[in-house]
Amino acid sequence: MKQTTIITDDTIAAISTPHGEGALGIVRVSGKKTHRVFQEVFSPAKPVKRYQSHRLYYGSIVDGTTCIDQVMAAFFKGDKTYTGEDMLEIFTHGGSSVVNAVLQRVLKAGARLADRGEFTRRAFLHGKMDLLQAEAVLDLIKADTDSARRQAMGQITGVLSEFITSIQHKLVQVKTNLEVMIDFPEEDVSPVDLFDLKFMLQAAHDEVTHVLGSYEYAKMVREGISSVIVGRPNVGKSSLFNAIIGETRAIVTPHPGTTRDYIVEAVHYEGIKLVFTDTAGIRHSEEPVEKIGIDMTRTLVEQADTIVLVVDPTAGSLYEEELSLAQAHAGATVVAINKTDIAPADRIEQTKTAFRDFSVFPVSAVTRDGIGALLNTIAGPARAPSPENTPVINRHRHKQALEHIGLALHAAINLIDQRAFPEIVAEEVDSALAGLKDLTGEVTSRDILDKIFSDFCIGK
Template sequence: MKDYLCEDTIAAISTPIGKGAIGIVRISGRKALEILKEIYRTKSGKKKEEFEDRKMTYGVVVDDKGKEIDEVLAVYMKAPKTFTGEDVVEIHSHGGTVVVRKILREVLKRGARLAEPGEFTMRAFVHGRIDLLQAEAINDLINATNEMSAQVAVNQLEGKLSQKIKKIRDKLLELKAFVEVGVDFPEEEVEIMESAQVKEKLNEIKRQIENLLKSYKDGKILKEGIKVAIVGRPNVGKSSLLNAILNEERAIVTEIPGTTRDVIEESVTFHGLPLRLIDTAGIREAEDVVEKIGIERSLKSIENADVVLFVIDGSQELTEEDRKLVEKLKNRGNVIVVINKKDAGLKVSCKDVKDFKACVEISAKTGEGLEKLAETIGRIVMFEPEREIGSDEAVISNERQKQLLEKALESVNKVLNTLEGGYESPEFLSIDIDEALKYLGELIGEVTTEDMLDIIFSRFCIGK
């Protein structure tokens, strides 16, 4: 478990392990500057006792025997105006696994401990530098797979969603203040808000929460991408379609049926749509154990996909394997039939496939029809291609945020139902408003538990 009192000093490598121009070791805590002084030397070999705040210094790092490890640039950043709110030191060395690990080892010898995943960001939260939504946004930004998901994360990091949640909380707090006048001064002639006014304000709060909840579907798509499974019998052009969308030779394409034995997954922005493409093994009666496993995974991908692209080779008549897949897929509302090989002349067209809501004729070889395919995918998931994310747009993008907003909405509805039923007891109204405030507080991190924070920050990489 992380140190939520932040009493010790933590350190980690904050750049990816492996070959690279630069490697960074980050230290945060009370002993950060002291550790830097112990391991840092000027180029002439002298200790340095004074480090100017936020000024890069050129020198070397030495081990406990005084032997030089590497030439470095070191910077000391004084609390509280740092990312973590603590004293922070960064040591920038040459990249590579050996050198950076050696420097980290010396830092740990001097009294720091290895940071756990997300612990630097957790300390930023504990010290009030960011709220919980902004902390989650940092992780989303690191893991963004397309420009739109990155923009959503940037908006959250800048506090767009937090501001909306805080405004809703402020309105609820104002209502609570009026309601509690009736609780605290029941015998006094104190002017309190009329029931109709309370309902009006609650309905406005309800609309704002509902609008945020509506953004979840788009937010999830932007963050994770639309899961698109490409299925069909062997050798109909599934891998060719994957390569055409990716605009690269990612999957092996041959005339031999069954070349794709496993599920291939790739992320791409396709005509403005963030997609998670899943190229599956051709579905047929398996000829060996390996192919059978691949086909089982293909069938599982169909179950988990947001959209299924059912690829048919239009240059030849439908086969028995095609017809079996038609029967298997025809009752699904998320299936797009893709008639491929239009460039070779079509013996099967969309007119011949009547059991599905959507059908597109394409040529994976020439790219004809791919733009229409993107539009059709967007329509299936009710997502607008080429969507622009506004600089002020607040979007919820994970299940934790969705669940807490749903609970807050449920509590607001309880207050409205109480008023509609004519039960205007201030005590009951206050309890339900408190409940809504609690859930909104959990959302931004004003109400937390260590277990909840452990779950959130454990998803981060070490060094962030």
Template sequence: MFDTIAAISTPRGEGGIGIVRMSGSDSLCILTKIFKPISKKEVSELRNFSINYGHLYDGDEIIDEVLVSIMKGPNTYTKEDIVEINCHGGFLITEKVLELVLKSGARIAEIGEFTRRAFMNGRLDLTQAEAVIDLIHGKTDKSISLSLNQLRGDLREQIDILKKQLLDVSAHVNVVLDYPEEGIDDPLPHDLVENLHNVVNTTDTLIKSYNKGKMIKEGVKTAIVGKPNVGKSSLLNSILREERAIVTHIAGTTRDVIEEVVNLNGIPLVLVDTAGIRKTDDLVENIGVEKSKELIEKADLVLFVVDNSRELDEEDLKIHERIHADKVIGLINKTDVESKLDITPLTKIKKWIKISALEKIGIDSMEKEIYNYVISGQVEDSSQKLVITNVRHKSALEKTKQAVENIFETIDMGLPMDLIAVDLKEALDSLSEVTGEISNEDLLDHIFSNFCVGK
């Protein structure tokens, strides 16, 4: 924690600019050894939060013409002195600059170490640190909006409110237990009981937001299923607006799953075109069919495609048996030809949409229905509602909710107040896990291992 660390913070490869970042107490000292400003000033004379033009030197040899940003702690990302060297981009030059910095006294940063230092130095709590990596990996405007809300501290503020409400209850309980001579009544006052109800309701709302938040963050795994030759691959191509999958009149053309991601009104839709489900003696196709069956179980949403030009058969009905009614949208494809279809036996599907994947008919209506399914009116405006996207937060909040519900059971059963104190501590500790006030090294190693080296 006391070393000065360095890393390349821009993507490796050719580009206009590459940035080598240093953080630590020796950052300016190291810069003094290798940088000569064009202004002829000493590094110690350069203003804080300034960008300075000059050259990097390895001894008497000029390495590059650079711009150097100087940011002195504690008002920096890591709360330490930070130097960023803006050199020319490219594989070789950025590596040479990094080697020069390391040779002059820095050490290479570990994965995520800059953000880990920001957390350890109190610049960020753990929810904000996790928001940084979510922001970097964000695929859509909505996922970025959720990450920015968390980085801003919205979740931490809500956790602080819940903790204060629990601490008010804990203070009363401790007075009753520690000073029995004061004659304070054992039952909790009405306002403190309301605090507990609010904690349960708020944690429950946050927990329920997780599935929607996870979909916005990671994407909606959407399996396109149906028997062979109903138009699944044509549908995939229509949504992607490109010829991604091979389309022929021959049944069984798609033998493996094809996966693509499309941005649907700010939500990443992970589309999976599956092999047509049927009995087959072809070994390769049969493996694809088994994968299709597995995807029906694992998918967040199933698009069940049937052929308007053919009557239902045993293959359609067997697929229908496998589908979960709460995560399926039915698509009647090939509506541009004469209908021979009767969907009456397919009772699990509550919503049907008529389309022609080949003629691009009904695709907009289908996309709107998929969007409505994902949002379900609960996360319409992610900038206005607090949504959790991290399973670690969900798990900690579930423990908090359970601990408070245990308190209500203790009160109802007339058990000693000592038990309330135990559950209160459990609830408070679980909330502290969310923000990282209570954490362990293994957890921190796991979280920061998902970062790039330069962040």
């Protein structure tokens, strides 16, 4: 599936700043007609003989004799630009009406409205960045924690791309050696040669496996850690949810079955995004609305990174249902023993014993005791070595591609062990190389590109 490189002749424009009131707005233009658009819409305050690239000019955006706004504008000659094409940036006064009017003027001069992510897509198509770096631009814009920002920045500066390139070099070397063996079989290649290739493949395989191991962690840093709060009615799920997020968001009453729909809120804990969902909990109910809520909870439990199972030591329960839920999700469950402000000490101890196989946190949603320790444990998996210098993968697409590469390398190694013909080993090496090209976008289908860039905002 060779990538359809559509670098169109048309010139695109968009507002690159957020909607709403602001001190400044930016309208961006990219494409062949950019200079013409610039000359048509911009009237400099002082006469300019010839505009220089990468220079700011003060003047007005005009339509005939009408001045739309007084602006600063810069024309950038390709290819030393973000997109690799001629570009124009107009710094307008903020406020949606002004920015919109400037955009309309630019469109009237011959540009068309850009699609989502089209500036970055053009940058990618012009070889200004690979697909991994383009994805990281999106991650950087969306990053709302320090850790996510650092991870995105590492990927933009090429930490992951360099890793992919180094694997690529190794495999090309292996491939070249295999080709010599294929083309000159009479040279009687000694087993040591094949053994050397096996070592190189093994080294590449180990590195791929190592980076694959970063997926869960890196995904958590990018998206946040999702935790779903479950438990029997009235154990204090909504109270705990409110205590964690620091505001009264979920309704709390002494009546069991208060929460039906689920509520999602994020908190930042030591630079890590934790996303909590308060649910109707899991219980038996014949009441239709409650049943829907409970079914939703089951789905949420399957999708969450962490399950916060809330139990109430004052309720006199034997925790049978809770224990079977916890056992079904053993690696992901943490148990919050709530209401420790009013529960008798022996009941708290009995509850701890019942859940001895799990991480247990005595807490009180009322006094907030123990909540820090609970959050600290939940955030644990997202605390890891500095992501800046280490290649990490944070998208399912990356994981799938690396898994494919890992399998192909493994197969190649096995084939060498079985003394297979070099032609057959080469097929597996080719397959791994194809996976690497897929990752960097060297060969990627149009559909995948469409999907990646559709997540961007217009104007980036």
